Amino acid sequence: MKEATLCTLCYIERDNKYLMLHRVKKENDINKDKWIGVGGHFKDLESPEDCLIREVREETGYELTEFDFRGIVTFVYGKSGAEVVEYMHLYIGRNVVGEPIECNEGELIWIDKKEIFNLNLWEGDKIFLKLLDESKDFFSLKLVYDENEKLKEAFLNGKTMDIG
Template identity: 45%
Template sequence: MIKSTVCYLVHDEKWLMLFRNKKQHDLNHGKWIGVGGKLKTNETPYECMVREVIEETGYQVQSALYCGIIHFHYEHHEDEEIYVYQTSDYVGTLHECSEGTLAYIPKKDILDLELWEGDRIFLEKMFRNEVPFSIRLYYDENEIIIKSEVKEANTNE
């Protein structure tokens, strides 16, 4: 099982999004996603999120809200757990990202972007401040969600 994090950085009702357009063989190519990546050995999800934000944006997270966990179950890929965070508490200067184009997008426009179907589910919960959550998404061989389970989570990460 792959374990990853994603963080949404917010400033003035705009969310920092990453358009994955720089790597050809990228599962996320052509999609808008949050900033994040895979956990390293002995790294907590929070530590991973802080490290990934620095690597991909140049920003240093001072504190972040744990929003929940998403369990992705795939027909033809390894299953994945993603720990989701949100922050407005960060410092530094935005730099170019090797994985794609970073852009601050008004919250009201995010759901109009080219997003993964599953991302829409948890982003809507975040927009309504319905956190923390626990979501299970089951995908078929065509990357279409065939089943979803959405619950309130009672624990913090």
């Protein structure tokens, strides 16, 4: 098993829309052609909030001034089901200031929350986006993908979810 990685992901919300990143610019991108929030991997000595604020600034140009820590998402994937483990700290951004910049990872677009599920999303992202929308409770979600990027299992707060 590889060493676990730590990252953040933020869905910035404004006027019933999320700022979504369509990942179309990076080479060898596991998220190629997917729509996701903004975020990235921790750097040395960063807290989750340090990483969140830095990544939002680097990818969007915005300064994030208000946010809610909403959950931990554990991603497990690979042939053996444990080749990569990533712990993602999931946030909702409530307020940003500044001017947007061009993102070197893809196109940033404000998408109406009612249209989000029409986008090319990871199956697991659909689960946590629904949780973000339907509840204010903090959650722990574990998503297990196979080597073909198919969602095999999901666990919410330690309990098996029906993903069928």
